[in-house]
Amino acid sequence: MPVMQSPPGPRVVIDGREVLYFAGTGYLGLQGDPRVIEAACEAARTYGVHPATSRTGFGESPPLLAVEERAARFFGTERALYFVSGYAGMSTLVQAAPRPPALILADDWLHLAGRDASALSGARVQRFAHGDPDDLRAQLDRHGGRGPVFVLCDGVSPVRGDVAPINPYLSMLEAHGDARLIVDDAHGVGVLGRNGRGTLEHAVEEAGEPIGVNSENLADPAGGRGRLAWMCGTLSKAIGGSGGIIPGDEAFIARLKTTANWYHGAAASPAPAAGATAAALAVCLDEPQRREALRSNAAYLRAGLRGLGLDVPNHPTPIVCVEIGDGANMARLQAALLARGVAIAHSRNYAGVNDEGALRIAVFATHTLAMIDELLEAMQTHL
Amino acid sequence: MPVMQSPPGPRVVIDGREVLYFAGTGYLGLQGDPRVIEAACEAARTYGVHPATSRTGFGESPPLLAVEERAARFFGTERALYFVSGYAGMSTLVQAAPRPPALILADDWLHLAGRDASALSGARVQRFAHGDPDDLRAQLDRHGGRGPVFVLCDGVSPVRGDVAPINPYLSMLEAHGDARLIVDDAHGVGVLGRNGRGTLEHAVEEAGEPIGVNSENLADPAGGRGRLAWMCGTLSKAIGGSGGIIPGDEAFIARLKTTANWYHGAAASPAPAAGATAAALAVCLDEPQRREALRSNAAYLRAGLRGLGLDVPNHPTPIVCVEIGDGANMARLQAALLARGVAIAHSRNYAGVNDEGALRIAVFATHTLAMIDELLEAMQTHL
Numbered sequence: 001m002p003v004m005q006s007p008p009g010p011r012v013v014i015d016g017r018e019v020l021y022f023a024g025t026g027y028l029g030l031q032g033d034p035r036v037i038e039a040a041c042e043a044a045r046t047y048g049v050h051p052a053t054s055r056t057g058f059g060e061s062p063p064l065l066a067v068e069e070r071a072a073r074f075f076g077t078e079r080a081l082y083f084v085s086g087y088a089g090m091s092t093l094v095q096a097a098p099r100p101p102a103l104i105l106a107d108d109w110l111h112l113a114g115r116d117a118s119a120l121s122g123a124r125v126q127r128f129a130h131g132d133p134d135d136l137r138a139q140l141d142r143h144g145g146r147g148p149v150f151v152l153c154d155g156v157s158p159v160r161g162d163v164a165p166i167n168p169y170l171s172m173l174e175a176h177g178d179a180r181l182i183v184d185d186a187h188g189v190g191v192l193g194r195n196g197r198g199t200l201e202h203a204v205e206e207a208g209e210p211i212g213v214n215s216e217n218l219a220d221p222a223g224g225r226g227r228l229a230w231m232c233g234t235l236s237k238a239i240g241g242s243g244g245i246i247p248g249d250e251a252f253i254a255r256l257k258t259t260a261n262w263y264h265g266a267a268a269s270p271a272p273a274a275g276a277t278a279a280a281l282a283v284c285l286d287e288p289q290r291r292e293a294l295r296s297n298a299a300y301l302r303a304g305l306r307g308l309g310l311d312v313p314n315h316p317t318p319i320v321c322v323e324i325g326d327g328a329n330m331a332r333l334q335a336a337l338l339a340r341g342v343a344i345a346h347s348r349n350y351a352g353v354n355d356e357g358a359l360r361i362a363v364f365a366t367h368t369l370a371m372i373d374e375l376l377e378a379m380q381t382h383l
Numbered sequence: 384m385p386v387m388q389s390p391p392g393p394r395v396v397i398d399g400r401e402v403l404y405f406a407g408t409g410y411l412g413l414q415g416d417p418r419v420i421e422a423a424c425e426a427a428r429t430y431g432v433h434p435a436t437s438r439t440g441f442g443e444s445p446p447l448l449a450v451e452e453r454a455a456r457f458f459g460t461e462r463a464l465y466f467v468s469g470y471a472g473m474s475t476l477v478q479a480a481p482r483p484p485a486l487i488l489a490d491d492w493l494h495l496a497g498r499d500a501s502a503l504s505g506a507r508v509q510r511f512a513h514g515d516p517d518d519l520r521a522q523l524d525r526h527g528g529r530g531p532v533f534v535l536c537d538g539v540s541p542v543r544g545d546v547a548p549i550n551p552y553l554s555m556l557e558a559h560g561d562a563r564l565i566v567d568d569a570h571g572v573g574v575l576g577r578n579g580r581g582t583l584e585h586a587v588e589e590a591g592e593p594i595g596v597n598s599e600n601l602a603d604p605a606g607g608r609g610r611l612a613w614m615c616g617t618l619s620k621a622i623g624g625s626g627g628i629i630p631g632d633e634a635f636i637a638r639l640k641t642t643a644n645w646y647h648g649a650a651a652s653p654a655p656a657a658g659a660t661a662a663a664l665a666v667c668l669d670e671p672q673r674r675e676a677l678r679s680n681a682a683y684l685r686a687g688l689r690g691l692g693l694d695v696p697n698h699p700t701p702i703v704c705v706e707i708g709d710g711a712n713m714a715r716l717q718a719a720l721l722a723r724g725v726a727i728a729h730s731r732n733y734a735g736v737n738d739e740g741a742l743r744i745a746v747f748a749t750h751t752l753a754m755i756d757e758l759l760e761a762m763q764t765h766l
Contacts, residue, residue, distance in 0.1 A: 001438065001439070001443040002441055002443060003443045003444060003445065003448070004430075004434050004441050004442065004443065004444050005429075005430070005444070005445060006429075006430065006431070007430055007431025007432075008431060008433075008434050008435045008436070008441075009431075012441075014441060021441075023436060023440060023441050024434065024435045024436035024440060024441060024442070025435045025436055026435035030432075031431040031432045031433055031434075031435050032431035032432075036431075036432055037427045037428055037431065037432070040423070040424070040427040040432060040655045041423070041424040041427055041428070041655075044420045044423040044424055044427075044655060044659070045420055045424070046388075046389075047387075047388070047389065047390055048389070048390025048391060048392075048414040048415035048419075048420065049390075049413075049414045049415075049419055049420070049423060049619075049623060049624055049625055049656065049659045049660075049663070050391075050414055050619050050624075050625050050656075051387050051391050051407065051414075052391045052407045052408045052409035052414050052619060052620060052623075053391070053406060053407030053408055055384065056384070057406060057407060057728055057730075058385055058387050058391075058395075058397060058404075058406050058407060058726065058728075059387065059407070060384040060385060060386045060387065061386060061387050061388070062386065062388060065386070084467060084468045084470075085467045085468055085471075085649050085650060086649070086650065087467075087471075087645060087648055087649035087650070088468075088470075091499070111648060112644040112647060112648030113644075113648055113649070115644070116474070116503060116644055116648075119502075119503050119504075119505060120499060120502050120503050122502060234650070236432075236433050236435060236650045236653075237435055240432065240435075241432055241433075242432055242433050242650070242653040242656075261495040261496075261498070261499055262470065264495060264733075265470055265494060265495030265496055265499075266468050266469070266470035266496070267468060267469065267470070267617070267619045267625070270619070270625040270653070270655070270656040270659070272423045272424075272427060272653070272655035272656060272659070273432065273433075273625075273653040273655060273656055276427070276432045276653070276655070277432075280432070343441065345440055345441075347440075350647075
C-alpha cells in the first residue's frame with residue numbers, strides 16, 4: 001500500500017517522492033493549513049489527547065463545543081451534534097426515528113455507512129436504482145401505507161461525483177405521507193450550495209420552484225420544519241478537520257442526545273482533532289472564495305478533459321470520473337501517471353464502481369491552473 | 384453538563400475550578416503526558432490533520448503504521464488493526480465471521496457497542512445473565528448444533544468493574560464446537576494481566592490449570608490458534624491515546640482488511656491522535672511500573688473504603704463501584720463531594736446500572752496516597 005508522508009494537498013509526498021496529487025477528499029485544501037495545525041497543537045497542549053470519558057460524564061470539553069457552535073453557524077441551524085466519525089452519522093440518524101422504519105429504501109450505490117445503518121435498524125431493506133426517482137416512486141407505491149419508510153442516499157457519489165435528485169425525491173415523499181429522506185452528505189458538505197451547506201442547499205437553489213420544500217426547512221433539515229429530510233456530513237473531507245456532524249434545530253439535536261448509541265457509548269473526537277476542526281470551520285466561514293476557486297478549478301478540469309476527447313459528465317462537484325477502456329487499461333494509465341509524478345485514483349468495487357473500476361480525479365481549491373494543465377498533459381501523453 | 388477544561392488526570396479543571404478527579408478512564412494517567420502531547424503536535428505538523436482518504440486509497444500513513452506496530456508488540460501478536468473508535472471494534476469482529484452467526488448470546492450488561500454489533504449482524508440475539516456461565520451453558524444447550532454461535536461480553540464492566548469469567552466460558556464453548564467468544568476489552572486493556580494485555584491475559588494467569596485454552600492462544604486470540612476467542616480494545620482509556628484496536632495474527636488481520644466495512648468506508652484516526660497514541664503505547668511498553676502503581680492504588684482505595692464500613696467488591700480493576708442508599712442519596716453524596724472539590728461519578732442507566740445508579744470511583748496510576756486519603760476523608764464526612 002502506498003504511504004502518504006505529508007499532509008494531503010496539491011503536492012504530497014508518497015513513498016518518499018513528491019507528486020502532484022489529484023486524489024482523496026481534501027477539496028478545500030485545509031488539512032495542512034498552518035492555522036488548522038496550530039489549533040490541533042494548542043488543543044492538545046490545553047486539553048490533552050482526550051477527556052477519556054463520555055460527554056455525559058465529565059467529557060464535555062471546549063473544543064467539542066467550539067466545533068458544534070461553528071458548525072451550527074456554518075449550516076445556518078440552531079445546533080449541531082459532533083461525533084468521532086462521519087461513518088456513524090447514518091446510524092445515528094436511523095436510531096433517531098420516532099417510530100422505527102418498517103421499510104428502508106436504499107439507493108443502489110449507497111455507501112457502506114448507510115448499508116450498516118440499514119442493517120442496524122432491523123427494518124426490511126430494499127434497494128432502488130441509483131438516483132432514479134421513478135424506481136423510488138414505484139417501490140414507495142408498492143409499499144403503500146404499511147408503516148414508516150426511510151429513503152437513504154448519499155448526497156454526492158464518492159467516486160462518480162453525481163448529485164442525488166433531492167427535489168423529485170422530496171416531492172414524492174411529501175405525497176407519500178410517512179416517509180423521510182436521510183442523506184449522507186460526506187462529499188457535498190463544504191462544496192455544494194452558496195454557503196457550502198451541501199446537497200440540500202444545492203437542491204433549494206436548483207429548484208426554481210422548490211417542490212414541496214422551502215429553503216428554510218432545507219437549511220434546517222431536522223426537527224419540525226425539516227420533517228422530510230435529515231442529513232449528516234463529515235468534517236474530515238472538504239472542511240479539513242475530522243469527525244462527523246449532524247446539523248439541526250435545538251429539539252432535534254436534544255433528541256439525538258437521548259437516542260444515539262454513539263453519543264452515549266463512544267468516545268468523542270480527540271481534543272487535537274476537535275481543535276483543528278473548529279479552526280477549519282472558522283476558515284470555511286471566513287473564506288468563501290475557497291469554494292469559488294474549487295468550482296472554477298473543477299470547471300477548468302472538466303473542460304480540459306473534454307478537450308482530450310474524453311466523455312466527462314457535467315456534475316457540479318470536484319470529483320471528476322472518467323472511464324477509459326477496461327480495468328487493465330485504467331490500471332496501466334493510473335500507474336503511468338504515478339510513475340510520471342501525478343497521482344489520481346483507479347477506484348474499483350466501491351459505491352457505484354464495479355470491478356473494472358473508473359478513474360477518479362479530485363480537484364482542490366488549492367490546485368493552480370498550471371498544475372491542472374500538467375495533469376492534462378500527462379494524461380494526453382499516456383492515453 | 385460540566386465542562387472539563389484540562390487534560391484528565393488526578394487533578395482537573397471542571398467549570399473553572401480545580402478538583403481532585405476520580406472519574407473517567409485515564410487509568411494510567413497518560414492523556415496529558417508531555418511526551419504524548421508533543422507526539423500529537425509533531426504528527427499534526429508533519430502529516431496535517433488527516434490524509435482525507437481511506438487507507439486503501441492513498442491514506443496509509445506513518446502514524447497509523449506506528450500504532451499498529453507498537454500495538455502488536457504490546458499484545459504479543461503478529462499484527463494489529465487500528466481504527467478510529469473502539470466503539471467500532473465489536474462490529475468489525477462480528478463482520479469478520481467466516482460463517483454468519485445463527486445466534487448471538489449477549490451478556491445482559493453488554494455495552495452499547497456490542498448491542499449495535501449484535502443488531503448489525505442480523506442474527507437472532509438472546510441475552511444471558513451477566514457473567515453467569517450456568518445461564519450461558521443452558522442457552523447453548525437449548526440452541527444445540529443449529530449453526531454458529533457468538534458469545535459477546537465486555538472484559539471488564541465499565542461501571543461495576545467486575546471481570547468476565549473467561550475460563551468457564553471458553554471451556555464450555557470448546558465443548559460446544561461451533562461457538563466463539565468475542566470480548567470488548569475497553570476497560571481491561573492496559574490494566575489487567577502481567578503485560579497489560581487485558582482480560583484474556585488475566586484469565587490465563589488466573590487458571591492454575593487453564594481449562595480448554597492455553598496461554599499461547601489467549602496471548603494471540605485471533606486466527607487459527609485463537610479459534611475460541613477474539614478481542615477488541617480501545618487505546619483511548621488506560622493506554623492514553625485514541626481509537627480502537629484488534630490484535631491478531633497476520634492472517635486474521637489480513638482477513639479483517641477484507642471484511643471490515645469500517646476499514647473500507649471510514650476515515651482512519653486523525654494524524655495527531657494516531658501520533659499521540661503511538662507515543663502512549665511506547666510509554667506503556669517502557670513503563671510497566673505504571674500498571675503496578677495502578678494496582679497498588681486500587682488496592683489501597685478498596686481497603687480504605689472498606690475501612691469506612693462500605694461493601695466493596697474485590698475486583699482486580701481500578702473501577703471501584705459502591706452503592707450507598709438510594710439514587711437520591713448517591714446524587715446528594717456525589718454533589719457534596721464535588722462541592723468540596725472531589726469528583727466521582729454517579730452512573731445511572733448504563734451497562735449493569737439501573738435508574739438508581741451507583742457511585743463509580745476510578746483510580747489512576749498517578750494518584751498519590753495523599754489524594755486517595757483526601758477522597759476517603761471527604762466521603763467519611765458526607766456519608
